[in-house]
Amino acid sequence: MPGLGPVLQQGRQLLTAALIARLRAAGCVFAEDEARLLLAAARSDADLEAYVRRREGGEPLEVILGWAEFCGLRVGVEPGVFVPRQRTALLVDLAVAGLPSGPDRRPVVLDLCCGTGAMGLAVAARVPCRLLAADLDPVAVGCARRNLADLGEVFEGDLFAPVPRALLGRIDVVLANAPYVPTGEVGLMPPEAHEHEPRVALDGGSDGLDVHRRIAADAPGWLAPGGRLLIEVAEPQVDEALDLFEAADLEARVHRDQDRDAVAVVGTRRTR
Known part of the structure; x- marks a missing residue:
């Protein structure tokens, strides 16, 4: 019986691919980077879905995350x-x-x-x-x-x-x-x-x-x-x-x- 590791990894890859596709469809030029950041920020599936819907609605990524990278620093954004x-x-x-x-x-x-x-x-x-x-x-x-x-x-x-x-x-x-x-x-x-x-x-x-x-x-x-x-x-x-x-x-x-x-x-x- 295969270990759970490869199965979980495959599931995460599928989730990431689906997320990138949604972000691209919404016009996000850097969909891969945005998908990575949204996945890291979400604490639950519900969080992730809410974040993606907000992004699809045109809300700035930095506002969704609550911060922007600037000159190597994390700057709070509201x-x-x-x-x-x-x-x-x-x-x-x-x-x-x-x-x-x-x-x-x-x-x-x-x-x-x-x-x-x-x-x-x-x-x-x-x-x-x-x-x-x-x-x-x-x-x-x-x-x-x-x-x-x-x-x-x-x-x-x-x-x-x-x-x-x-x-x-x-x-x-x-x-x-x-x-x-x-x-x-x-x-x-x-x-x-x-x-x-x-x-x-x-x-x-x-x-x-x-x-x-x-x-x-x-x-x-x-x-x-x-x-x-x-x-x-x-x-x-x-x-x-x-x-x-x-x-x-x-x-x-x-x-x-x-x-x-x-x-x-x-x-x-x-x-x-």
Whole structure:
């Protein structure tokens, strides 16, 4: 009589194959990876079926799991909060590469439009810093506070408005993954984005740069001399983003990462 091991293994393989087929039919590009993660998360057959139905309905995988992988970290994700994208890791890499360091220098970092707080969390994991984060959405603020507990301060309000005034002219890096999808293109995004993520985290106005204009206009007053503002944009927005940084008297540079399909614009406060 054969042992149970091969029988159980065959049954699991059949279950996995069926699950992959359902996810593919639902339009999941990385069905194999998603099947593995859902199987690992489910504690019962009922859990697994509920998870798969939610995914088939377009709910983001990260919301179903309750976390997203970002820069090698597990970041808590909750319903109604923007899910961190892998392309945004470029901003983290650029921020860390230019941060001042040393025993007598604890840089100040602000994660603006922070969502889950993923960028701030990733920076703080790599460089000791004073970390602040801010978002307009109270749901995002609650999520970020849980992710950044004991690591930083999270403020609720519109852009720089809730940041302590004592930090004017003292911030070394502002990272802003502000919404940059043009209003007319939000409906063209995958359903898991435009149906399940807050529109305020996606819609950047007619050309996608409304929020960036406000950030660039106010950032120089908050940045320390030589401090930097980092934003993420789409390729067609690069020239306009450069112009608005220069209009704010920020020395602007473009950084591209083809592997991540990411474009970042970095503006440095001039020291003169």
